[in-house]
Amino acid sequence: MIVIERVGPAATVQDLGRPGWFHSGVGASGAADRGALRLANRLVGNPEGCAGIEVLLGGLTLRAETSLLLAVTGAPAPATLDGTPVGHASVLHLSPGRRLRLATTRTGLRSYIGVRGGIDVPPVLGSRSYDTLSGIGPPPLRDGGTLPIGPPPREWPIIEQAPLPGPDGTLEIHALPGPRDDWFTDPAALFTGHWSVSADTDRVGARLDRADGPALRRKSSGELATEGMALGSVQVPPSGQPVIFLADHPITGGYPVIAVVNDADIDRVAQARPGQRIRFRRAAGTG
Structure with a gap:
């Protein structure tokens, strides 16, 4: 279980979306940066389509209620684990009670948190993504809320840190x-x-x-x-x-x-x- 102590500007649960519902007027939604979510899941040994947390501009603080393995990818928000700086796009272990804080990202818009086992909220039309246009899916995260974690996969991470993208430009x-x-x-x-x-x-x-x-x-x-x-x-x-x-x-x-x-x-x-x-x-x- 994860406790969301502080959300920041906005944070939602996202996976790779719910394709196949256009005939019912429902878009696919899913992670805005699909590659970043896939990377976060690969880092913790999940299938790429597992649900994670999409964080707008950083500012999120979460606390582990159980032992967690997670990774932060996408926009490089400066991250600390109980106040100690940790690397971006690296595998992090949180024992119960430890806190991960994301400061405001200086480049990019959206960071992604992948958790081993995936965020296990109930799926809607086959997806755990929140669609901001239709309101379908789990509601946006709020201060004090909790998120359940699914059972861990059999596979274990094979790398500890992924390469970072180059500096922003045109x-x-x-x-x-x-x-x-x-x-x-x-x-x-x-x-x-x-x-x-x-x-x-x-x-x-x-x-x-x-x-x-x-x-x-x-x-x-x-x-x-x-x-x-x-x-x-x-x-x-x-x-x-x-x-x-x-x-x-x-x-x-x-x-x-x-x-x-x-x-x-x-x-x-x-x-x-x-x-x-x-x-x-x-x-x-x-x-």
């Missing part, structure tokens, strides 16, 4: 043009100059401001009929500020999608903080 994001790029006077403008992540970013999507380069302009003021929206869709509302859809995105929408981000780059967008610069690159083979 994110090079690869995207496939279309399917509605013909709605814009100059769709190539998306791939020209730089964008920056606005303060209006969450698990639903990252809205972008133009840092330099030409604006995105529509050919007309009309709207599309509602159509399906994929993870990574770059939707452009009338303001001309593109939104890259993330884990909790709506499954339909009426604004034109000028491009779709490569799946391999979506985790990197999920870690981009407000003010982070982004440059779009055409995906290989698209001209």
